[in-house]
Amino acid sequence: MLRYILRRLAWSVPTLLLVTFLVYIALRIGTNPVESYKRVNPRASRAKIQQYIDVNGLDPNFIQGYFKWLKNFITGDWAPSIKGRREVWPALKDAMANTLRLGIAATVVGIFFGLIFGVLAALRPGGRRDVFINTSAFVGISIPPFISAILLQLLFAVYWQRWFGFSLFPTSGVYPAGHTGFDLFLMLKFMALPTIIVAIQIIATYSRYMRSSLLDVLNSDYMRTARSKGISERRILIKHGMRNALIPVVTIAALDVGSIVGGLIITENIFSYPGMGLYFLKSFGEGDFPLLMPWMVVIVASILLFNLIADISYAWLDPRIRLE
Amino acid sequence: MPGLTQGSALSEQNEKVLSPRQMALRRFVSHKAAVVSCIIIGVLALFVILAPFTARYGVNQSVQAPPNSFLSPRSNAWLGTDDIGRDLYSRLIYGVRVSLLIGLASAVISVTLGALVGAVAGFRGGKFDDILMRVTDLFLAFPFLVTLLVVRNVLGGLPWLKPLTGEMNSVRFIIVLFSIFGWMGVARIVRGQVLSLKEREFVEAARAVGASRRYIITRHLLPNSVGPIMVALTFSVVGSIIGESTLAFFGYGPQAGDGATSLGILVGAAKGAVQTGFWWLAVFPCLMLIIVALSINFIGDALRDATDPRLDRGA
Numbered sequence: 001m002l003r004y005i006l007r008r009l010a011w012s013v014p015t016l017l018l019v020t021f022l023v024y025i026a027l028r029i030g031t032n033p034v035e036s037y038k039r040v041n042p043r044a045s046r047a048k049i050q051q052y053i054d055v056n057g058l059d060p061n062f063i064q065g066y067f068k069w070l071k072n073f074i075t076g077d078w079a080p081s082i083k084g085r086r087e088v089w090p091a092l093k094d095a096m097a098n099t100l101r102l103g104i105a106a107t108v109v110g111i112f113f114g115l116i117f118g119v120l121a122a123l124r125p126g127g128r129r130d131v132f133i134n135t136s137a138f139v140g141i142s143i144p145p146f147i148s149a150i151l152l153q154l155l156f157a158v159y160w161q162r163w164f165g166f167s168l169f170p171t172s173g174v175y176p177a178g179h180t181g182f183d184l185f186l187m188l189k190f191m192a193l194p195t196i197i198v199a200i201q202i203i204a205t206y207s208r209y210m211r212s213s214l215l216d217v218l219n220s221d222y223m224r225t226a227r228s229k230g231i232s233e234r235r236i237l238i239k240h241g242m243r244n245a246l247i248p249v250v251t252i253a254a255l256d257v258g259s260i261v262g263g264l265i266i267t268e269n270i271f272s273y274p275g276m277g278l279y280f281l282k283s284f285g286e287g288d289f290p291l292l293m294p295w296m297v298v299i300v301a302s303i304l305l306f307n308l309i310a311d312i313s314y315a316w317l318d319p320r321i322r323l324e
Numbered sequence: 325m326p327g328l329t330q331g332s333a334l335s336e337q338n339e340k341v342l343s344p345r346q347m348a349l350r351r352f353v354s355h356k357a358a359v360v361s362c363i364i365i366g367v368l369a370l371f372v373i374l375a376p377f378t379a380r381y382g383v384n385q386s387v388q389a390p391p392n393s394f395l396s397p398r399s400n401a402w403l404g405t406d407d408i409g410r411d412l413y414s415r416l417i418y419g420v421r422v423s424l425l426i427g428l429a430s431a432v433i434s435v436t437l438g439a440l441v442g443a444v445a446g447f448r449g450g451k452f453d454d455i456l457m458r459v460t461d462l463f464l465a466f467p468f469l470v471t472l473l474v475v476r477n478v479l480g481g482l483p484w485l486k487p488l489t490g491e492m493n494s495v496r497f498i499i500v501l502f503s504i505f506g507w508m509g510v511a512r513i514v515r516g517q518v519l520s521l522k523e524r525e526f527v528e529a530a531r532a533v534g535a536s537r538r539y540i541i542t543r544h545l546l547p548n549s550v551g552p553i554m555v556a557l558t559f560s561v562v563g564s565i566i567g568e569s570t571l572a573f574f575g576y577g578p579q580a581g582d583g584a585t586s587l588g589i590l591v592g593a594a595k596g597a598v599q600t601g602f603w604w605l606a607v608f609p610c611l612m613l614i615i616v617a618l619s620i621n622f623i624g625d626a627l628r629d630a631t632d633p634r635l636d637r638g639a
Contacts, residue, residue, distance in 0.1 A: 019462065023474075026474050026475070026477075026478050027474070029477075029478045029481040029482060030474055030475075030476075030477030030478040030480075030481050031477060031481075032481065135357070138621065138622075138625065139618060141621075142562075142614070142617045142618045142621045143614050143617065143618075144566045144569065144570065144613070144617070146569075146570065146573050146591075147591070147610045147613055147614060150591075150594050150595065150598055150606050150610055151606070151607070151610055153598050154598050154603060154606050154607070157598075158598060158599065158601050159601070159603070162601070255465075258464075258465045258466055258467050259467070259468070261467045262467035262468045262469055262470070265467055265469050265470065266469060266570070269574065270595070280470065281574065284473060284474075285575075299466070299467070299470070303465050303466065307465070
């Protein structure tokens with residue numbers, strides 16, 4: 001097992017390098033960093049521009065430039081953003097913290113309810129409850145998050161205020177303007193709508209996964225054996241059914257991190273929530289190469305990490321994989 | 325849905341032998357939501373094709389002399405008007421027309437491409453297959469919007485692609501973009517299908533009598549994957565329509581040249597309408613997108629059930 005993990009870990013380093021190289025090329029072609037620097041700082045001197053090119057590794061030769069960038073990135077010599085020369089790490093760190101908070105909240109809520117609905121649906125397949133849950137989940141998957149965000153915003157933030165005189169959930173930010181310090185209640189109130197939006201997608205996805213996974217397990221031979229031994233129905237479901245049904249779901253959950261981040265990006269932008277998504281869209285719009293590259297590295301690294309977790313958890317649960 | 329298939333399976337035994345296609349049709353029709361969806365999409369398509377007759381005003385025409393902006397729904401503008409007094413109902417019809425065109429065109433291109441690449445990869449295996457699947461996995465693991473925006477800019481940043489893609493804010497560019505995006509998912513599905521098909525006896529028999537690789541792929545493997553390919557086609561239409569709306573929503577979509585519009589542009593305008601409380605500008609485009617996405621998804625879901633005989637077991 002340890003050897004398997006080490007082998008996978010060793011593989012992830014070249015993968016990370018290769019993917020960041022591809023991202024580097026894509027950003028060089030797609031956002032044209034030097035041009036955007038000149039656009040944002042029209043009066044920059046020739047020396048300033050040359051310095052910007054040097055520290056970001058923006059040589060005309062992509063391969064040389066990438067290694068220059070990589071060296072500066074690893075040694076912690078990060079270039080400041082092109083607009084306002086802000087330090088990149090503090091901005092990235094705040095964005096990560098905010099996104100993690102929202103992402104964890106949404107994932108916990110989403111997986112919890114998703115699993116419950118999935119189990120409820122699988123207990124009586126074809127019944128009215130199953131059809132209802134399955135259809136709702138299908139509708140939930142079909143509606144893109146920005147659509148539900150607009151509609152919920154309109155209902156809870158704008159029209160609620162009009163009808164009842166107070167706004168139930170605020171529509172933007174983490175705290176009201178001018179607020180300082182930590183306030184859990186306010187924070188939860190501000191996070192409620194974005195969390196719901198992201199959670200809807202997760203609930204819909206996982207209730208379907210859980211349903212089909214549990215159905216497979218419930219139809220298996222060892223369930224019949226357990227029943228014939230006279231174990232109580234409740235114990236069968238929890239100890240034999242749920243436990244085995246969760247195995248594929250856990251693996252899928254780890255592989256799914258990319259789509260959860262995708263939902264977060266869209267939702268954050270609509271609610272002006274200062275997380276990774278808002279950070280990305282802002283810096284992408286400005287072609288801010290020094291801000292974008294570290295963001296990409298974080299995203300690529302976390303996707304690879306969760307892939308690794310998925311593989312390891314799968315190998316741990318199913319010993320046949322390790323021998324490959 | 326599931327309960328119904330059991331009934332039809334029983335009745336099938338008493339009747340004459342049905343061809344696989346008839347059985348698939350039967351399973352499809354038993355999916356009630358899909359039948360309703362087909363009717364909805366049919367009506368929508370009719371409205372959209374007959375746009376000059378069904379729309380009450382031109383794309384860029386205002387409903388009355390100023391003041392005409394942000395009129396709430398009324399008799400001369402059923403769904404209200406937008407910021408410069410254009411009829412939302414007519415614009416929705418024209419918008420859905422463009423969006424359906426984008427969806428269909430990019431779906432057809434990406435499915436053709438994906439089916440061919442997937443079939444070759446699955447049939448030949450080896451290095452080509454490995455590399456292809458790695459690239460596909462990588463692309464699909466990334467957050468959708470990030471890849472979409474980056475690839476969009478890369479496409480726009482390569483001058484030698486200009487003749488193919490056109491201007492970055494044109495509809496053609498969007499179609500090319502989603503074709504490039506869509507083929508990977510299809511390739512993965514078709515590859516899986518081909519992998520399981522190529523070990524079957526009839527393919528072995530064809531190989532034994534000396535059929536060429538190309539003949540086997542085009543005559544045996546692809547026709548036998550028609551079910552999954554059709555399903556991929558429907559989902560790919562939805563994917564492109566939603567993708568276009570997402571791009572437009574974040575300001576990277578096709579530009580409304582000459583007042584032309586798309587579902588995405590209308591949904592994008594909804595963002596600004598939320599805070600000001602012009603609810604009709606937000607609700608109707610969003611509802612239209614939901615209806616389109618949901619109907620096509622239901623059709624795809626029913627197609628999947630219908631073309632996959634293994635699912636015909638009532639569970």
